[in-house]
Amino acid sequence: MKICDVAIIGAGPYGLSIAAHLRARGVDFRIFGSPMKTWLTHMPKGMHLKSEGFASSLYDPGSTFTLGAYCKEQGLPYADIGTPVPLETFCAYGLEFQKRFVPDLEDQWVASLQQSGAGFQVTLGNGEVFNARRIVVAVGLTHYDYVPPELAALPLAYMTHASKHSALDYFQGKEVAVVGAGASALDLAALLHQAGASVQVVARVAKIRFHDPPDNINPSWLDRLRSPVTGIGPGWKLALCTYAPLVFRLMPDQFRVEKVRTVLGPAPCWFIKEQVVGKVGFNVGVTIAKADVQNGRVHLELADSTGAKKTLTADHVIAATGYKPDLRRLPFLGPEILSGVRCVENTPYLSSHFESSVPNLYFVGITAANTFGPLLRFAYGAGFVAPRIARHLARSASRNLVKRELVSNSGSTAPRETAEPVAR
Numbered sequence: 001m002k003i004c005d006v007a008i009i010g011a012g013p014y015g016l017s018i019a020a021h022l023r024a025r026g027v028d029f030r031i032f033g034s035p036m037k038t039w040l041t042h043m044p045k046g047m048h049l050k051s052e053g054f055a056s057s058l059y060d061p062g063s064t065f066t067l068g069a070y071c072k073e074q075g076l077p078y079a080d081i082g083t084p085v086p087l088e089t090f091c092a093y094g095l096e097f098q099k100r101f102v103p104d105l106e107d108q109w110v111a112s113l114q115q116s117g118a119g120f121q122v123t124l125g126n127g128e129v130f131n132a133r134r135i136v137v138a139v140g141l142t143h144y145d146y147v148p149p150e151l152a153a154l155p156l157a158y159m160t161h162a163s164k165h166s167a168l169d170y171f172q173g174k175e176v177a178v179v180g181a182g183a184s185a186l187d188l189a190a191l192l193h194q195a196g197a198s199v200q201v202v203a204r205v206a207k208i209r210f211h212d213p214p215d216n217i218n219p220s221w222l223d224r225l226r227s228p229v230t231g232i233g234p235g236w237k238l239a240l241c242t243y244a245p246l247v248f249r250l251m252p253d254q255f256r257v258e259k260v261r262t263v264l265g266p267a268p269c270w271f272i273k274e275q276v277v278g279k280v281g282f283n284v285g286v287t288i289a290k291a292d293v294q295n296g297r298v299h300l301e302l303a304d305s306t307g308a309k310k311t312l313t314a315d316h317v318i319a320a321t322g323y324k325p326d327l328r329r330l331p332f333l334g335p336e337i338l339s340g341v342r343c344v345e346n347t348p349y350l351s352s353h354f355e356s357s358v359p360n361l362y363f364v365g366i367t368a369a370n371t372f373g374p375l376l377r378f379a380y381g382a383g384f385v386a387p388r389i390a391r392h393l394a395r396s397a398s399r400n401l402v403k404r405e406l407v408s409n410s411g412s413t414a415p416r417e418t419a420e421p422v423a424r
């Protein structure tokens with residue numbers, strides 16, 4: 001059976017950045033997934049990124065091909081701060097990054113992963129089976145969409161998660177309730193309105209808290225000292241999360257899980273405010289007491305803090321209710337692997353090199369956030385992860401290579417693996 005040194009599952013900002021670094025280091029690897037698929041098919045067309053331009057790049061080893069460099073090449077508007085990045089620009093940039101730095105990407109779905117000897121047996125969607133010594137799981141949010149129990153029982157024809165929507169033209173002329181108070185909910189509300197839908201936002205919070213626009217797009221060093229500008233937002237708290245993920249890892253479980261849940265909680269971008277205020281309906285400070293379908297329409301019974309109830313009806317409900325990382329939801333992880341991964345809140349404990357308690361199995365991106373902090377919920381975190389994990393994998397690849405050479409030179413009868421790591 002064919003064997004490769006490292007297999008990367010997922011071709012979003014993390015998988016592609018790691019692949020670019022492994023390639024530059026000559027590590028033998030394969031990477032699987034449809035490039036930038038989350039961004040191309042699970043986010044609404046017309047959306048703008050929440051992260052600033054300087055924090056919306058993928059990472060090649062020299063950090064030369066940034067979003068800024070791509071926009072300059074293409075003659076597209078760009079600023080480090082204050083110019084929202086269109087989703088379409090970010091997707092085109094990500095695809096170009098893949099072509100230049102990860103040309104050997106295999107657009108295949110990983111169907112299953114089993115332990116096999118000292119490594120793993122990987123089965124692809126096209127039926128190919130091969131062995132890999134190390135696995136990097138970089139699947140982003142794909143499998144983690146969360147629908148609250150009060151909506152989960154509604155039939156799919158009437159209720160969908162926000163991640164199911166890219167084009168919104170289907171909703172023209174329809175009445176849509178969007179549940180949620182974060183960027184995803186308000187982005188969708190604005191874009192549905194623009195697509196000709198009549199929109200009602202339903203949120204538990206008493207007030208939708210829009211982010212403030214950046215007040216200073218050219219901060220002086222003194223401004224930066226007072227409130228550092230980081231790739232995940234301004235201020236010292238976020239600076240600690242951005243620059244000290246390895247320190248964050250050493251904090252007690254409860255602290256880490258709490259911070260990942262609460263730091264940078266749901267809040268829409270400043271530039272969405274004018275696109276929704278006065279244009280969509282707001283039902284805030286309410287919980288959904290009951291949801292059902294009557295005569296082809298969804299009925300949501302909303303209760304406020306005083307217990308007063310009202311009914312909202314719609315053609316369709318979109319749950320923009322976020323994502324909950326949970327290893328049990330990764331369909332390719334076999335039960336043997338799953339039971340071997342030590343977890344906190346169903347996400348893996350990881351070494352400082354992203355390795356789980358199952359040797360040679362690594363996790364990055366949001367699945368690793370409960371270990372390394374909020375930074376890993378954002379593409380910006382790939383700038384920390386990619387060089388670090390690539391250095392580690394390259395170092396251990398050469399150690400393994402030396403070990404195998406020694407075994408083969410000593411005339412051992414131990415079986416040699418069919419393929420040694422090769423430089424690309």
Ligand SMILES: Cc1cc2nc3c(=O)[nH]c(=O)nc-3n(C[C@H](O)[C@H](O)[C@H](O)COP(=O)(O)OP(=O)(O)OC[C@H]3O[C@@H](n4cnc5c(N)ncnc54)[C@H](O)[C@@H]3O)c2cc1C
Pocket residue numbers: 009010011012013014015032033034035036037038039043044048049050051055108109110111138139140141142184332364365366377378379380
């Ligand atoms: C509406 C919305 C807006 C967002 N805006 C921002 C923003 O402005 N800035 C920001 O930094 N972050 C934003 N995020 C978060 C964003 O999703 C992450 O930052 C980013 O995608 C992380 O990259 P990733 O590589 O970990 O994951 P992804 O981009 O999700 O890539 C993972 C890839 O793995 C693939 N995959 C999954 N399972 C398999 C399998 N079995 N086999 C093969 N491939 C597989 C998926 O198809 C996917 O392409 C947003 C998220 C949402 C939902």
